[in-house]
Amino acid sequence: MTMLSEGRPSQPVSGTQDHYPATLSGSRGLLQREDLIFEIGSNRETGVDLPQPRGRSDRLGGVTRSRPVELPGLSEPQAVRHYVRLSQRNYAIDLGLFPLGSCTMKHNPRLNEKLARLPGFANIHPLQPQSSVQGALQLIDELASWLKTLTGLPAVAMSPKAGAHGELCGMLAIREALKARGELSTRRRVLVPASAHGTNPATAIQCGFVVDEIKADARGRVDMDALREKLRIRDDIAGIMLTNPNTCGLFETDIRTIADLIHEAGGYFYCDGANFNAIVGRVRPGDLGVDAMHINLHKTFSTPHGGGGPGSGPTVLSEALAPFAPVPEVVRDPDGNYRLVENAVDECAQSFGRMTAFHGQMGMFVRALAYMLSHGADGLRQAAEDAVLNANYIQARLKQVMTPAFDGYCMHEALFSDAFMADGIGTIDLAKALIDEGYHPMTMYFPLVVHGAMLIEPTETESKQELDRFCDSVLLVARRAAAGDASLRQAPLLAPLHRLDETQAARKPQLKWSPPAPNAIAAE
Amino acid sequence: MRYLPLTPTDRQDMLRTIGAPSIDAFYTDVPHAAQIEGPIDGLPMHQGEFQVERHFEALAGKNRAAGDGPFFIGAGAYRHHVPASVDMIIQRSEFLTTYTPYQPEIAQGTLQTLFEFQTQVSELTRMDVANASMYDGSTACAEAAVMACRVTKRKKVILSGGVHPHYVAATRLLCEAQGIEVVALPAAIDAELALVDAVDAATACLIGQSPNVFGTITDLSPLSDAAHACKALFVSVFTEAVALGLIKTPGEMGADIAVGEGQSIGNALNFGGPYVGLFACREKLIRQMPGRLCGQTVSATGERGFVLTLSTREQHIRRDKATSNICTNSGLCALGFTAHMSLLGGTGLSRLARLNHEIACDLADEIEAIPGIELLTPRFFNEFAFRTPKPADEVLAALQAHNIIGGVRMARLLPDRTWDNVILTAATECNTKEDVDAFAGILKEVIQ
Numbered sequence: 001m002t003m004l005s006e007g008r009p010s011q012p013v014s015g016t017q018d019h020y021p022a023t024l025s026g027s028r029g030l031l032q033r034e035d036l037i038f039e040i041g042s043n044r045e046t047g048v049d050l051p052q053p054r055g056r057s058d059r060l061g062g063v064t065r066s067r068p069v070e071l072p073g074l075s076e077p078q079a080v081r082h083y084v085r086l087s088q089r090n091y092a093i094d095l096g097l098f099p100l101g102s103c104t105m106k107h108n109p110r111l112n113e114k115l116a117r118l119p120g121f122a123n124i125h126p127l128q129p130q131s132s133v134q135g136a137l138q139l140i141d142e143l144a145s146w147l148k149t150l151t152g153l154p155a156v157a158m159s160p161k162a163g164a165h166g167e168l169c170g171m172l173a174i175r176e177a178l179k180a181r182g183e184l185s186t187r188r189r190v191l192v193p194a195s196a197h198g199t200n201p202a203t204a205i206q207c208g209f210v211v212d213e214i215k216a217d218a219r220g221r222v223d224m225d226a227l228r229e230k231l232r233i234r235d236d237i238a239g240i241m242l243t244n245p246n247t248c249g250l251f252e253t254d255i256r257t258i259a260d261l262i263h264e265a266g267g268y269f270y271c272d273g274a275n276f277n278a279i280v281g282r283v284r285p286g287d288l289g290v291d292a293m294h295i296n297l298h299k300t301f302s303t304p305h306g307g308g309g310p311g312s313g314p315t316v317l318s319e320a321l322a323p324f325a326p327v328p329e330v331v332r333d334p335d336g337n338y339r340l341v342e343n344a345v346d347e348c349a350q351s352f353g354r355m356t357a358f359h360g361q362m363g364m365f366v367r368a369l370a371y372m373l374s375h376g377a378d379g380l381r382q383a384a385e386d387a388v389l390n391a392n393y394i395q396a397r398l399k400q401v402m403t404p405a406f407d408g409y410c411m412h413e414a415l416f417s418d419a420f421m422a423d424g425i426g427t428i429d430l431a432k433a434l435i436d437e438g439y440h441p442m443t444m445y446f447p448l449v450v451h452g453a454m455l456i457e458p459t460e461t462e463s464k465q466e467l468d469r470f471c472d473s474v475l476l477v478a479r480r481a482a483a484g485d486a487s488l489r490q491a492p493l494l495a496p497l498h499r500l501d502e503t504q505a506a507r508k509p510q511l512k513w514s515p516p517a518p519n520a521i522a523a524e
Numbered sequence: 525m526r527y528l529p530l531t532p533t534d535r536q537d538m539l540r541t542i543g544a545p546s547i548d549a550f551y552t553d554v555p556h557a558a559q560i561e562g563p564i565d566g567l568p569m570h571q572g573e574f575q576v577e578r579h580f581e582a583l584a585g586k587n588r589a590a591g592d593g594p595f596f597i598g599a600g601a602y603r604h605h606v607p608a609s610v611d612m613i614i615q616r617s618e619f620l621t622t623y624t625p626y627q628p629e630i631a632q633g634t635l636q637t638l639f640e641f642q643t644q645v646s647e648l649t650r651m652d653v654a655n656a657s658m659y660d661g662s663t664a665c666a667e668a669a670v671m672a673c674r675v676t677k678r679k680k681v682i683l684s685g686g687v688h689p690h691y692v693a694a695t696r697l698l699c700e701a702q703g704i705e706v707v708a709l710p711a712a713i714d715a716e717l718a719l720v721d722a723v724d725a726a727t728a729c730l731i732g733q734s735p736n737v738f739g740t741i742t743d744l745s746p747l748s749d750a751a752h753a754c755k756a757l758f759v760s761v762f763t764e765a766v767a768l769g770l771i772k773t774p775g776e777m778g779a780d781i782a783v784g785e786g787q788s789i790g791n792a793l794n795f796g797g798p799y800v801g802l803f804a805c806r807e808k809l810i811r812q813m814p815g816r817l818c819g820q821t822v823s824a825t826g827e828r829g830f831v832l833t834l835s836t837r838e839q840h841i842r843r844d845k846a847t848s849n850i851c852t853n854s855g856l857c858a859l860g861f862t863a864h865m866s867l868l869g870g871t872g873l874s875r876l877a878r879l880n881h882e883i884a885c886d887l888a889d890e891i892e893a894i895p896g897i898e899l900l901t902p903r904f905f906n907e908f909a910f911r912t913p914k915p916a917d918e919v920l921a922a923l924q925a926h927n928i929i930g931g932v933r934m935a936r937l938l939p940d941r942t943w944d945n946v947i948l949t950a951a952t953e954c955n956t957k958e959d960v961d962a963f964a965g966i967l968k969e970v971i972q
Contacts, residue, residue: 012824037640037866046872048607050953053878056885061903063734063741063772071647073869076609083637083863087618090625090633094617107527108621111573117611120584125597126796127932128588129924135586136795149566161659161797164839164851172701202839202849206670207701211844251553282551287558302527306614306856307634308624308816310659310798343939353697357600357662357690357785358796370580376570377563379525385547386530389538392550396542409542409550435630440623446840463529464538490824495629498824505821505833509810511653512643 008428008445010506012499013489031496034085038513041072047079089496090307091440097462097470099394101413101443101455102197102247104277104299106387109374112302112367121366126358130340136362137338140330143369147295147314150380151276152286155322157315158330159360163274166294166313167203167241169326169355173292173317174239174268175207176324176352187267191230191240193222195248195447200241200272209238216449220248220406220415222258234265243272244288245279247447248406249391249413249455259289268292268321276300277459278388278412281381291318297361301368312364323350328359386460387412390467394456397471401478405450412459418452422484427452430481432499435492437473525570590793593927594959596887598907598950599737599937600661600688600763601796602788604876605954606864610790613863614856624816624852628831629823634855635830638818641862647870648768649782650775651804656816656832657858658801658850661785665691665731665761666698667814667848668781668803672729672757673704674812674847680705680726684719685712686736688763689937695731704728711938713900713909716742720750727754729781733761734771737937738900738948739907741771748778757781765789765802765861766952767905769870769877774804781805789873790864791857800857811837814848876953880906883960884951890964891949896971900946907950909934912971916947922970928963 026033057064074082091098098105116122124133144156157173160166171190178184189212190204201211214230217223222242231237240262244252252258259269271285271293277300285293297303297312317325328342329351340359344351375383388411395404395414403419418427431441431454443455458467480488492498530538539546551559563569590603597603614620618633625631625638638656645654658664669681681699683692683706696706709718716732723730730751734742744760751758760774762784774782787799805813811834819833839846868876884906891910892899901908912919916933923930931949935941951960 034636036636036643038643041866041869043870046869046875047867048872048876050872050875050879053875053882055878056882057770057878059885059888059904060771060881061741063743063903065768065771065773066776067650069647069769069870069873071644071865071868071870071873073872074866076607076867079863079866080609080613082866083613083619084616086633086636087613087616088633089630089636090618090622091627091630092618093621098623100623103623105621105623109527111576113615113620115577115580115584118580118584119589119591120587121580122792122794123589123591123603124587124795125590125595125603125793125929126601127597127599127936128929129920132588132924132929133586133795135583138586139580139583146567150564161663162850162852164849165659165663168698168849172697175701197851198839198841198843198846199849199851201844202842202846205844205846206698206849208703251551253553256555256558279551279554281564282560283554283558284560284564288555304620304856305623307619307622307631307859308656308855309852310800310854310857311852312798342936345939354690354693355663355697356694356797357660357688357799361797362795363792363798366580370576373568373571373576373579374573375525375527377565377567379528379570381563382525382528386528386535388550389530389535389542389547392542392544393538409544409552411550431627432629435627440630441627460528460530464531464534466529492629496632497629497827497829500628500823500829500831501821502831502833505819505831506836509653509817509833510820511639511810511817511833512646513639 010502012501031088032085034082036513037072037074037082040078040082041074043070043072046073047075096439097458097466098440099442099456099458101457102274104457104459106302106459107461108302108304109371112370115370116363116366134338137330137340139369140365141332141338143365146372147316150280151293151316152284153316154319155317155325157317157325159326159328159355160294160313160315161356161361162309162311163294163296163313164199164203166315167199168206169315170270170292170294171203171207172352173321173324174270177321178238187236187238189236190238193242195246195449196241196243197247197272197274204241220250221252222254224254227258227261231261231265237265237267239268239270241270241272243274245275245411249410249415250406251411255288274299275412278384280384281377282384291321297364297368302371303364303367310361310364312361324352326353326355327351383460390458390460390462393467394458394471398474401475401482413455413457415450416454417450421481425481425484425488427454429488429491430477433477433488433491436494437477439470439473594962595929596931596949596951596963597929599932599948600690600785601793602764602950602952603793603954604766604788604952606790606792607867610860610863614860619859625832628829632829635818637859637862639820639830641858642818644862644865645802645804649804650773651782652807653810654802654804655813656818657853658803658815659854660797660799660801661763661783662691662694664783664801664803666695668759668783669695669699669729669731670702671781671812671814672759675809676728676756678726678728679703681729681731682707682719682722682727683731684716684733685709686716686738686740687731687733687761688737691761713738714740714902716744717746719747723750723754723756725754727756729757729759731759731761735764735767735905735907738909739904740901741903741905743772744777759783764905766877766880769873770881771905780809786861790860798854798857800854800861812847815850816853879953883955887951887960890960891967894968906952909946909948911945912947914971915944919947919970923966926966928966930963
C-alpha cells in the first residue's frame, strides 16, 4: 500500500462498495449533484450587469490580450445555487464539534463579521491620507496594546499575514539582532524539538539558519539532558523555536530553565504561539523568558479559518528584539494623533524591513479586537480554563478505551497513540469512521513523536452535552478499532464521497479543468 | 458570557469525572511565579454586544470610506464593486467556519472551489497551472523569486524599476535572509525593458511588472527572451487583476512564473488586508511551487473528487526541506475571487476592464488639459502618474478639503525627493463622470 512519509495510507482499499442506490440525477436526497462552473455556464454570458463600453482603448499602447478570457459567467441564481450546493459538502464548526488538535476550531462570533463589514473598516484604502483613517490606526493600536498586555511583552509587529509569516517575523528579528551584534555569520544553529509544527524548521531554513532537532523525553517534553548536550557548543547557537503548550498538549515544565540556558548561550527564545489559547489570561509568555512569539488570531482570538485562511500572525517581541521589528508600525504622537511609520527611518531606524505590502490583516484585526472586548480580561481567562477543562474531560472519558500518549493532565488538547488498536487497523480508519458518526476527525499522525497520533482539541465553545455525544461516538469507534473490525477500513460510507485516491492525484497532477477534447464530444 | 456554553454545574460535574480538585490542577506545570491570580491587570471586563458594537462604530466613524465621496487611489489595492451575492457566499457557515481541507471526503465544497479558482487564475494569466492562493501579491512575488533560485540553482534576482516598492521590499527581505542577491533597478516610469541589459549568467530571474507601479503597461516579451537566453526565468508581476481582462497576459509574454494581487476581484479594500495572492507557473515547474495545490482524482467508488496534492513540497510533510514555510493560503478571499469571477465570466471581466480604462482615459484627458500638469505614464490601464507644479501632499490635502481623495503621493511609496510633486491616481468603474469632473475642477483651482 502506498504511504505518505508519516505512515498514513494515501490510497483507498480496493473493492469499496457504494452503499447508496444509484439515482438518475446524481443527487442523493438533500445532497444535490453539482458540476464545475465550466460545465454549467457559457463563456459568452455574464451575471454582472455593466454598461456597454464606448470602445475607447487609445491609451493602452496596443499591449492588449490577444485571446478572450475563456471563462463562464453565471447568472446570480445559478452562481448562488452552485456555491450553496458545494458548501453542503463541507464540514464546519457551525455544524458540529471540530476536534482538530493544534488548529483551535472554536466558534466564530457573528458580531465580529458584522463589524468587519462596516464601511469605515472594509471600504478604506491602505494608502489614504493618514488623517482620514485615524479610527483604523487607533484600532490597530488598541489591538496591539491588548496583545502586549496579554503576553507581557513590550512590542508587537502587526503586519505578519498568518502564523507561519509571524514565525518568519520573529526569526528575522532574531537574525537582525545577531547581525547587530556582529554574530550573524557564526550563530547559525536553531534548536527545534522533534514534536514541532513543520512550519518551525521550514521557517528557520527560510531565514538561512541550520536546524538541529532535539528529542522529546518520556513525558512528552523537551529532553533536558539532550538540550544541555546540544548546548555544550554554544557559540553557534542562534536560538530555539519551542511551542508552549507544546504539540503534545503539555506545558513545558522546564520552560524557565530552557529560556535561561538559551539566553546564557547567547541565543534567543522563539515561542510558537499556536497554543496560546490554553493559557491566555493566566500566564504571560513574557514571564517565561520568551523573546518572540506569534499569535494566531484565528486560533486564540476566534477569527474564522475560512477553509484555509486568511490568517493573521501578529508577533510580540521582547525588549532585546523590539528595535528590529518590521515596518510599518503605528505610533501615537503626544497630540493624540496616530501615525504610520512606513519605512526604516526615525523610530524604526533599526527595523529589519518590510514583510508585506501595506499594514497587515486589518479585517482580522477588527474581528479579534471585537472578540477581546466581548470576553474582556475575565472572559478570556475563563475561555482558556474551559478549553483546558473540556480537553481533560475528553481525555478522562476516552482513556477507558484509547491509549493516552502521556500520563497526567493535558492542557487544551488530548493526545492518544494507536497502541490500543488491533493489527490491521490504523489511525486513519478510526478517523474516517468518525466522519460516518457525523464528526470531523481529530488531527491524525501529528505530532510525529507519537505513533499513529490522534490529537483532539475540543475548544471552550462546546457544551458538556456536545462533548458527551462526541465521546460516546469516539468510544464506539475506538472499541471497533480495538476489536479489529475490518469494515472500518472502508469508512467513510455516509460522507458525500468515499475515500479519495491521493496517490493518483500526485502521480498525474490534474490541477485545472480542461475542456473535453473535440473528438470526445463527437464520439458522444 | 455568550460564547461559553459550560455552566458552573457542568464544570463541577466534569472536574468530578476527571478526578481533579479544581481547574488550577491543570496548570501545576506552569512555574508558580508565572501564574496570574484573577483577571489580568490593565484590561476591561467582558461587555455585551451592544457596548462592543458602539465602540467599533465610533472607530469606524473616524475613517473616511471610499464610498463617502470621490475616491481615486490604487497603487496595489483597487476599489471595485463586489456583487452582494459574493459576500453572501463567503458568509456561508460551511465555507466561513471550516478548516483547510485535509479530510477531502467532507471538504469537497472547499476543494471544488479551489479547483475552480486554480482554473480561473490559469486562464486569466494564460499560464499552465495556478496554486490555491498566497497571502497577497507582495509575498507571492517574494516566493516567486525564491522559487526561481531553487529552479535555476542561482542566487541573484533582478527587479525592474517599475515593480511596486512594497513588493520589492518583501522580496528583498526574504531573499537576503537566504543569501540571495537582490538587484532592484532605480524607480522608473517606463523602463521595464531595462532588465534586458541587466541579466547575466548568474541571474535566477528577471522580475518585471505590467501595469507597473506608475500604471505603465509594457509588453514584457523581451524579458522572457533575454532571461531564457541566459537560462534564467522571467517572473511577471501585476497588482491589478482586472487589467488581465484587457491587457497582454503573463503567459502571452512568455512568463515562467506569474504573480499578482487578486484583491480587485471579489475582495474589499479592507485597509490593506486580507487580500489574495495569485501564483501561476509553467507546468514543468509545479513541483517547485510554494503553497497549496488542489488536484482532481477519483474516490474508491470511481466518482470524481478533489484533494490537496503534491503535499510533499510542503512544510507539514517535508519540514526543513519544504519549498516554503507557508501553511495557509488565503482561502476565503480566494473563494470571494472565484465567486465574483464566476459571475463576471470572461465576457463580464473584459467589459469591466474596458469600463475601467475608459473612465481612466476620461480622467487623464481632463487632468492633462490643466496647464502646468504633466501626465507621466505613457500607456496605462486604469492608473497613471502626473506631475503638478506644487508638492503632491499640498495638492492632495487641498483636494481632501473638498472631500476628494485624489490619489497617493508617489513619495509615500518612493521616499525620494524626485517624486515630491508626483501623484499616482487610479479610476475604476466605481467612479462617475461627476467624480472625474469634480476632481479635475478642484485640481485646476488648487494648482493655480
